[in-house]
Amino acid sequence: MFEVVRGDPQADRVVPPSGFTSWLTVFTSGAMAFLAVFALALSFATGRLADRWASELAQSSTVRISAPLEELDLQTRAAQEVLRTTPGVARSRILSEEEQRLLLEPWFGPDLPVEELPIPRLIEVVEDADGYDAEGLRLRLAAEAPGAFLDDHTRWRRPLINAAERLRLLGWLAIGLIGASVAAMITLAARAALAANAQVIRVTRLVGATDTYIARAFVRRFTVRAFGGGLVGAVLGMIAVALLPSASEAGGFLTGLGFVGWQWLWPLVIPLLVATVAFWATRGAALRVLKEVT
Amino acid sequence: MIELENAAYNYGGGELLNDMSLRLQPGSFHFLTGPSGAGKSTFLKLCYMELVASGGAVQVFGTDVRDLERDQIAMARRRIGVVHQDCKFLDHLSVAENIALPLTVSGRDVQAEQQNLNELISWVGLTSQQNQRPPELSGGERQRAALARAIIMDPDVILADEPTGNVDWEMSQRLLSLLIELNRMGKSVLIATHDLNLIRMAKSQISARVLRIKDKRLQLAGADL
Numbered sequence: 001m002f003e004v005v006r007g008d009p010q011a012d013r014v015v016p017p018s019g020f021t022s023w024l025t026v027f028t029s030g031a032m033a034f035l036a037v038f039a040l041a042l043s044f045a046t047g048r049l050a051d052r053w054a055s056e057l058a059q060s061s062t063v064r065i066s067a068p069l070e071e072l073d074l075q076t077r078a079a080q081e082v083l084r085t086t087p088g089v090a091r092s093r094i095l096s097e098e099e100q101r102l103l104l105e106p107w108f109g110p111d112l113p114v115e116e117l118p119i120p121r122l123i124e125v126v127e128d129a130d131g132y133d134a135e136g137l138r139l140r141l142a143a144e145a146p147g148a149f150l151d152d153h154t155r156w157r158r159p160l161i162n163a164a165e166r167l168r169l170l171g172w173l174a175i176g177l178i179g180a181s182v183a184a185m186i187t188l189a190a191r192a193a194l195a196a197n198a199q200v201i202r203v204t205r206l207v208g209a210t211d212t213y214i215a216r217a218f219v220r221r222f223t224v225r226a227f228g229g230g231l232v233g234a235v236l237g238m239i240a241v242a243l244l245p246s247a248s249e250a251g252g253f254l255t256g257l258g259f260v261g262w263q264w265l266w267p268l269v270i271p272l273l274v275a276t277v278a279f280w281a282t283r284g285a286a287l288r289v290l291k292e293v294t
Numbered sequence: 295m296i297e298l299e300n301a302a303y304n305y306g307g308g309e310l311l312n313d314m315s316l317r318l319q320p321g322s323f324h325f326l327t328g329p330s331g332a333g334k335s336t337f338l339k340l341c342y343m344e345l346v347a348s349g350g351a352v353q354v355f356g357t358d359v360r361d362l363e364r365d366q367i368a369m370a371r372r373r374i375g376v377v378h379q380d381c382k383f384l385d386h387l388s389v390a391e392n393i394a395l396p397l398t399v400s401g402r403d404v405q406a407e408q409q410n411l412n413e414l415i416s417w418v419g420l421t422s423q424q425n426q427r428p429p430e431l432s433g434g435e436r437q438r439a440a441l442a443r444a445i446i447m448d449p450d451v452i453l454a455d456e457p458t459g460n461v462d463w464e465m466s467q468r469l470l471s472l473l474i475e476l477n478r479m480g481k482s483v484l485i486a487t488h489d490l491n492l493i494r495m496a497k498s499q500i501s502a503r504v505l506r507i508k509d510k511r512l513q514l515a516g517a518d519l
Contacts, residue, residue, distance in 0.1 A: 010398045010404060011398065011399075013387065013391065013398075014384070014387070014395070014398060014399070016386045199382075199384075200384055202382070203382045203383070203384055203395070204384075204395070204399050205368070205371075206342075206344065206371065206376065206378075206382065207371065207372075207376075207395050207396040207399055207443065208368050208369070208371040208372035208396055208399055208400055208447070209368060209399035209400075210364070210365045210368040210369075210399075211364055211365070211368075212365075213399055213401070291364075294343070294344050294345065294346075
């Protein structure tokens, strides 16, 4: 690998550059690096999303109190007392009518007369870093306020997190497939270049060149081209990601696609990976072809 | 240095060479003759390991060719200078670069050996053509360039396949003189040719053995030359 980076001008002269394979390598590497940047961005974005959902939803839960109107205040006070004395609960508060109206607004529209509807009362519970024992709290609520029901969001939090994890996995899988595609395309291009230079290979073998020497001349050329193409593709991909709309609550997941902080360094690894893939793909192809030459 | 013992070579189901035995000693001079298609080029290819004998044994520098790894074959070829009938140049390189090719592929610094290279190019009379491309050379110039490439690594053995095949008589004499000079320097020389006049001229200057391929077998000739 070091010799590839260092180069050998004499050896490079022996193998003439072959037109279409060089462009094929540069274009393939560039295009694949561009796609890999997006796959990487997707993977990071879903990772952030999963983490956010997990932390936000894990730290808050809701106690819903459904009781006859005359018992509602009593059970609410009892539930608040239970929450106040529960280890792991940092704070709790009753959602105001205005907040409940806002929660229902997407379904019923504005101007909903919340005070006239028999809707349950909601208490937002925020847990501390240690968290609370959900089962214990449920039992205590059942004893003190029979109309209170604890919703710790577990039921619908898990599928969301699972979905985000799957998306993150798909992002990495896409990067793996992109790498395999680069290897396949460069192998084909290398074999074409080797076939186009059959006479060069034959003559150099006859005057005493080792397989490693001949392979190195091809490997260096393809590795350098792949790195150059990969670098251009990665930079263009980063620019494209940077130009995406910035994250917003209204835009949801798609506007959050991108890199944050140190994550911007990750796409710069892609050209190195592309070059590494090109190195091994060309070397493998060259040594296989050379075995057929006496 | 190169030894064939009952070597045979089959091609396409047919027997091309059979029962070939020869020992190339240091400083020897051999001619290999025979009609076109007799197998002279095939014989040389067995000697420089482009082909592997299908029977018998071929030893190069003391090792059976079948026991050599691919890299060992490449190393052994650096000790054998070959002048191919069709020269086998790389047309994108200059004449000087083609002559220096064995140095280049063996990882030696061509710049450091520039003086030797210039002397060699001058010796074969190609100083003014050294920057040209091989297709621009005449037949004789190509053969001299091929000879220069064959000896740039100071090989122990020189194998030449019809080196005078495409040149006039004057150039044939010049090429032969160069090969005789190399032999006098201690190189072992084997020339495959069907040019009997060339053989007669060589025998008038040096002690050369003449071998003939007849009926797929190697015979000692000479009495009729």
